[in-house]
Amino acid sequence: MTTRAVVRQAVADDAEAVAAVRRAVYPYKAMSTAATRHMITVQAPGERFLPLVAESSGEVVAWGSAGLNVWTSDPGQSGVTIFVRPDHRRQGIGSELADRLHQHLTEVGAVRVRAFVHPDGLQFARNLGYDGTRQMHFSGVELGSLPEQPETPDGIELVTFDAVDPRTAYTADTIASLDEPGDSTMDSVDYDQWLEEIWNSPSMDKTLSVGAMAGDTMAAFTVVETDGDRMWSGMTGTIPQYRGQGLAKLVKSVALRRAAAAGITAAYTSNDDENGPMLAINNWLGYRRVQTELGLLKTL
Known part of the structure; x- marks a missing residue:
């Protein structure tokens, strides 16, 4: 029987676990535990940044975050990031994170959300109402x-x-x-x-x-x-x-x-x-x- 994951707001002490999940999903992206802690804890108030983690049996297995883009003069622009450890996918974790994050962005005045996904996550994103605009190549x-x-x-x-x-x-x-x-x-x-x-x-x-x-x-x-x-x-x-x-x-x-x-x-x-x-x-x-x-x- 699969234990239902618990979604909660991320805190600084989650940094090591979040960095480990990130490495499992994105082995081609380098972000240290210290940098992850900085990401969780340091933002401008105007970003209205919300960091979330999902825990299963007390272990962090997914990350989700959303916030407003305050580095553009175009109002209401925002971004969402969600990643789930491969062995915990297709259990509804990504959907729950997406629901929480989209609700938050709506409440803080976002009008458009940007996200990047792996090709195998495209259908999941399309089901949430996302459509494609560009490609980002990693090397x-x-x-x-x-x-x-x-x-x-x-x-x-x-x-x-x-x-x-x-x-x-x-x-x-x-x-x-x-x-x-x-x-x-x-x-x-x-x-x-x-x-x-x-x-x-x-x-x-x-x-x-x-x-x-x-x-x-x-x-x-x-x-x-x-x-x-x-x-x-x-x-x-x-x-x-x-x-x-x-x-x-x-x-x-x-x-x-x-x-x-x-x-x-x-x-x-x-x-x-x-x-x-x-x-x-x-x-x-x-x-x-x-x-x-x-x-x-x-x-x-």
């Missing part, structure tokens, strides 16, 4: 063999984030993110919130994250997040006036080499299907696709 590379590092152009200095003023990184990040493919433009990123959620997150390794400086301007950058011997590319971008010079390829190549020297053995990243330039860079670096997730939208 990985073993760091034992990397192509030759590109030359650094004249006038460019490479720095690690531990030697950078956070305001400089924030400026580059928010400018480069404006034309990232997505369903909502990231045009309303508050500095203090960015500082708390991104810069101060324990997932960001500032000794491995690399920026290309043109004088006082960060022209390009890549953010490295680590989990043991694995890393995740949090964001790689170049501000518009410095594009076309190979700077994104350069900073990512340098970061991967630094990561390999620090004992990281595997790197993972994701790219929207429409982001041809970044897909080309990752192919050159040796990344190979491991999964494609489907980006879906639901109107509340």
Whole structure:
């Protein structure tokens, strides 16, 4: 007889168990226990973030979260994440989490919800009223063999984030993110919130994250997040006036080499299907696709 799972609000002490379930569902995504704890506990009040877990026989077997997207000027945008450990699927856990999360989003004023699902979860999502908009490709590379590092152009200095003023990184990040493919433009990123959620997150390794400086301007950058011997590319971008010079390829190549020297053995990243330039860079670096997730939208 199957024990019915109990859904409750997640707390900081759930971080290790949630991280373990996440690794079981998404082996190609790297997020440490410390970063998971930060995700559970640190958000802007305006996000109205609700983190949930499902327990079976006292063991966390699923995660669900929902909140408003406060980094866009487009009102009422929100996101939902649900993942269930493979051996506990088809027991109604995902449906219960979805019901709780959609109800919460309706109560806090969301009008549209974004979610990403594995292909085998597409029918479940469609039954909840989601429809497809885009594809997100996930890829990985073993760091034992990397192509030759590109030359650094004249006038460019490479720095690690531990030697950078956070305001400089924030400026580059928010400018480069404006034309990232997505369903909502990231045009309303508050500095203090960015500082708390991104810069101060324990997932960001500032000794491995690399920026290309043109004088006082960060022209390009890549953010490295680590989990043991694995890393995740949090964001790689170049501000518009410095594009076309190979700077994104350069900073990512340098970061991967630094990561390999620090004992990281595997790197993972994701790219929207429409982001041809970044897909080309990752192919050159040796990344190979491991999964494609489907980006879906639901109107509340």
